[in-house]
Amino acid sequence: METRRRSLVKALVWQGFGLVSMLIVGWLVTGSAFVAGGLALANMAVGFVCYLLHERLWAQISWGKLRGNDAQTR
Incomplete structure (x- = not known):
């Protein structure tokens, strides 16, 4: 799981790209x-809030994540 700070920075960078393209x-x-x-x-x-909520929701879902030895063998 990633930290809230990482999620926030990712969302800010993504929204920077979105701002320029939408402009x-x-x-x-x-x-x-x-x-x-x-x-x-x-x-x-709107996109910032939606993206941040989306990232935090997916951070809580364990489906598709590799852990420990699984990550080393794949």
Whole structure:
């Protein structure tokens, strides 16, 4: 299981990529950097919370994880 801090950093990095890509797509579609920025920020806020909850939920699920000797033999 990973730490909450690791989950938080992963979520921040992922959202940084999402912010830039949404800003570019929004600007290309709307032609407005202001509207694109608003869309990108809204998307980032929602996506950040969803991603963080998703990561923490999956951290609690043991299915598919290798442990101890299993990890060394595969």
